[in-house]
Amino acid sequence: MSDDWYKRDVRKAIAGMACLTPEERGCYNTLIDHQYLMNRALHDDDRYLAGLMNCDVRVWRRIRQQLIAKGRIQVTCDGRIEDIRASYELASRQAQRSQRVASGQLGGISSGESRKNNGLGEACASTPLNQIRGDKSRVDKKRRDKIRVEEIRDDFSSEFDEFWNWYPRKKGKGAARTSFLKTLSKTEVVAGARRFAIECRGKDEQYIPHPATWINQERWLDTPEKTVDDRARDEWSEVLEARDGDDRRETSGRIVGKVIPMLSKQDKN
Numbered sequence: 001m002s003d004d005w006y007k008r009d010v011r012k013a014i015a016g017m018a019c020l021t022p023e024e025r026g027c028y029n030t031l032i033d034h035q036y037l038m039n040r041a042l043h044d045d046d047r048y049l050a051g052l053m054n055c056d057v058r059v060w061r062r063i064r065q066q067l068i069a070k071g072r073i074q075v076t077c078d079g080r081i082e083d084i085r086a087s088y089e090l091a092s093r094q095a096q097r098s099q100r101v102a103s104g105q106l107g108g109i110s111s112g113e114s115r116k117n118n119g120l121g122e123a124c125a126s127t128p129l130n131q132i133r134g135d136k137s138r139v140d141k142k143r144r145d146k147i148r149v150e151e152i153r154d155d156f157s158s159e160f161d162e163f164w165n166w167y168p169r170k171k172g173k174g175a176a177r178t179s180f181l182k183t184l185s186k187t188e189v190v191a192g193a194r195r196f197a198i199e200c201r202g203k204d205e206q207y208i209p210h211p212a213t214w215i216n217q218e219r220w221l222d223t224p225e226k227t228v229d230d231r232a233r234d235e236w237s238e239v240l241e242a243r244d245g246d247d248r249r250e251t252s253g254r255i256v257g258k259v260i261p262m263l264s265k266q267d268k269n
Contacts, residue, residue, distance in 0.1 A: 006036045006089065019070055027053050027063045028072050032083050039090060041082035044075050076194075077165055084198070088191045095185035102184065159186045166193040168200040169208040176211035183215065192220025199225045 017025050030053055034042060042049065050060035064081075067073045075081050160180050164173065183189050193211075196219070200208055209219070 006086075016072075020067075020072070024063055024066055024070075024072075027055075027060070028067055028083075031073065031081070032086050035082060035086045036090070039094075041076060041080035041087055044079050044081040049081070074198075078162075084195065088195065091187045091191035092185075095188040098187065099184050159190055163190045163193050164211070166190065166197050167211045167214070168197045168203075169205055169210065171210045172212050176215065179212045179215040189215065189220050192222075195224055196220070 017028065020028060031042065031049075034052055042052075046057050046061055046064075049064070050057040053060055053063075055063075064073075068075070073081055073083055160177055163180060163186075164170070164176065167176075180186065180189065193214075196214070209217075214220075
């Protein structure tokens with residue numbers, strides 16, 4: 001199912017695109033719109049994306065490199081191109097949907113078991129035959145629970161594989177899988193691991209927690225660390241919020257003087 005609308009923080013959008021040219025802004029916004037429409041990151045195919053942008057393939061390749069260099073988009077390990085914030089929002093929506101569906105299923109199963117037990121147990125609760133049936137029912141329930149656990153593990157194997165591919169430290173895969181299967185918002189955990197992998201670039205591995213520890217502590221809910229681009233965006237927000245008159249001109253000059261060197265440093269990196 002596609003998402004035909006999404007929230008847009010106008011102030012943050014203006015600040016975040018302050019370093020983009022009009023041409024880059026057009027392609028960047030078009031990419032985000034199609035990512036929400038398709039409910040997933042787009043295939044990184046130059047001809048396909050150039051068609052979406054209504055431009056020549058060579059023009060799109062140039063703009064693509066510029067947007068990647070400025071940190072607006074990234075290419076995933078499975079060959080897709082995305083805006084990180086849009087992917088995180090889509091993952092959160094999917095996690096909420098999955099949680100509602102799971103809650104509904106559990107409620108229905110619990111209600112059905114309750115009605116079944118009330119209907120069968122009252123008439124001959126003390127008979128030996130009923131005790132045998134009860135023992136058999138408990139054995140069957142344990143068997144069903146075991147099968148259900150295996151089915152759940154199979155259902156979410158692809159999500160865990162994606163989490164494992166993204167997480168920056170490959171230690172304790174079995175413990176990580178067990179912790180991952182216990183979470184309700186698996187899609188959100190994967191999105192958090194992708195964001196965490198970006199934050200850990202250049203960091204010594206010994207300071208990165210084991211994946212099971214990271215999941216058990218619900219670290220995917222942590223506030224993302226600010227990158228150079230995030231700090232530049234905050235500085236631009238200050239410009240937009242400054243008062244009119246001399247105070248605004250003075251503040252704008254001071255902030256712009258801090259933002260431009262930060263963006264220049266990022267482009268060199």
